[in-house]
Amino acid sequence: MSTSLRTVAEHQQHVAGLLVPDGPAASGPGRPPTETVDLDAARGRVLAAPVHAPEPLPAFDNSAMDGYAVRAVDVAGATAQQPVTLPVAGDVPAGAALTDLAPGTALRIMTGAPVPRGADAVVEVEVTDGGTDVVRIDAAREAGRFVRPAGSDVSAGQQVLAEGALLGPAQVGLLAALGITRVVVRRRPRVLVVSTGSELAEDPVPGAGQIRDANGALLAAAVAEAGGVAVRRLWVADDVPAFLALLDSELAGGDVDLVLTSGGVSAGAYEVVKEALGPRGVEFVKVAMQPGMPQGSGLVGGVPVVCLPGNPVSALTSFEVFVRPALRRAHGHPVPHRPVLRVALTEPLVPLAGKRQLRRGRLDRAAGTVTPWGPAGSGFLGWFAGADALIDLPPAGAPLNVGDEVEVWDLASG
Template identity: 70%
Template sequence: MSTSALRSVSDHQRRVADLIGMLEPAAVPLAEARGLVLADDVVAGEALPSFDNSAMDGYAVRAEDIASAAADAPVRLPVAADIPAGAPVGDLEPGTAHRIMTGAPLPRGADAVVEVEATDGGTDVVAVTAARDAGSFVRTAGGDVMSGTTVLEAGTVIGPAQVGLLAALGVRDVVVRPRPRVLVCSTGSELTDDPTPGAGQIRDSNSHMLAAAVDDAGAVAIRRLWVADDVPTFLRTLDAELGTGVDLLLTSGGVSAGAYEVVKDALGPRGVEFTKVAMQPGMPQGSGTYGGAAVVCLPGNPVSALVSFEVFVRPALRASYGHPRPHRPVVRASLTEAITSTPGKRQLRRGRLDPAAGTVEPWGPPGSGFLGWFAGADCLIDIPADVTDLATGEIVDVWDLTR
């Protein structure tokens, strides 16, 4: 097949993205929301903090009562009450102090807190050795969040800080784009999960690898290994799995032009398109729908499968739940050595990036079976389809796989 007959990488990226689409919003418990993306704005139903409280362990006072305090002329005040955090609070009478803990409510009549370090720590009478202005070490009600304000906007990725804020506001269910559910399957009678393969068998690595990639993309992976190179058995098993609620079926292997290509033989007549993409590695690809789910069929060679996932599936999965950064960051770096590329095909070469030096080192041979080399790489060098030779020092686009 001439390269002019191949589908471009960008065209296939659009096709996969359109197939997976964006998932409808759903409410999930706050405990399950980390890493997901808000579908609606969050408006504070109350202020934070909800009451004036102490920012320090110390003494609640009236600032005017300690205006003259100094290290050589301390002001002594009787300690009328103790206020631990969470305790009810009364009034502070003029000329007195209340011993107060961090987070405890400020008593009515007090307008400042003197930290314990600026006192002698007295429990009956306290000697205050420094003046403090009104408002010192006081967290005022609404000082962090005002009731009625939008605190998180739709499109925000929920991380630990956002979880903490939502919990503080009493939010227990969050409206988000849910994680897509991905059925990851490897096929082939030669594959096994047995740690000691039999004659002619090989250990399945693709389903483990792609399930990990799905999880890393923020989706939910359901891993299956189906060994039967038999179309009726494959379809019966597949139908049962898809009935559990799956957004994407992701397969590896069985998509090339040879005999016993069970994925192609089973899904090709049922609406899944198999084509060749102008990319190396990862030329044979399949995409379509089956059983109500999007279908993406990747080649079987491990490097081809993982590179294809990075190029086509990962950004589409992240976009499906509204992630604002669906793509890997791309940086520019200079090559540490010359490389060549196949004419007419966009090549994704494994590399090792040195951000401090601004360089990238090609890592291992370009073949699609060198998974050991891929495991030592941290980036992909993106070589355009119309480039065949790159000299040492030339600047290239690099996909940072660590972010």
């Protein structure tokens, strides 16, 4: 491999260094910025502070079954051959106020309803005749059976979620059950997405030689999927003064944590990003990776800037490799990387000499295999849209045969 090429690992480390929590986007040493959100907006967010239960869960003793609240002593020894019969003093539906159970009686009770004072067991309806005035009970039940005591799930004051926890449906449900309606979370990184190229059309119907801006849409979607928020999507023609004027105007607002550009970073003419940002200290390098060899990164006005190639496949692959893990780590996501699996190839592959190659693939999880999906070139966005994995081929490896194991990045998980 040429010494002029940076390795993938080296460039990953460089980009991550721009976006670490104690970097330019942080609100204090080692601390990502935070915000308070309503619970209905909390799914997928990362907690910025631990959560302690303000009350026990459940808040009161309640029934785990539909059946009859009883005193265990009143049904001791009951069997199908020698059942116990008790008068039914009433019903206790879910949501009812706490009531009392007189000795020698039963109360019909529903799942989740408060266990009456004096009752210490619940007999499930399946071992009774279901009576409403008098009930026949065919089995004994010891004290505590089918009673969920107050605080048996969560005790008051207990830490239920740690700082850095990712809020999924179960975590949101727990917070709701505890009456917590707002939580402090890490603020999502705010990303300015800039597409460059005079060939890009703003008109829905491109003119001759023009194309629609796929990169702006796919990178904004990738940012959101990684836990960030694309604050704006911009398009800039191949004009250095215009590009710099627009960038300076956007950064002056102070609400951008990362600038993500696509296009204008290669070795040809009209490389607007390279021409504009190189003199400002952004470093442009070649990475030993296919697709996505030309890359740029640095700080402009203290704001991290990552410059990706203009081909949509190269841009998205580069985002997966360099930006996504750094972006997730920057706001404290507990799982910054895609899951990596070892599976068997269904077709032979030959790794590239001198470059780490990321081939699109389709996983068969049941069979534990991956099938290369489409040609290896970087101009096949349609094939990428049908892939759910990236096959990670090391540079200059030996030819791979059917059945050989390879590492793949699972794009459908994590």
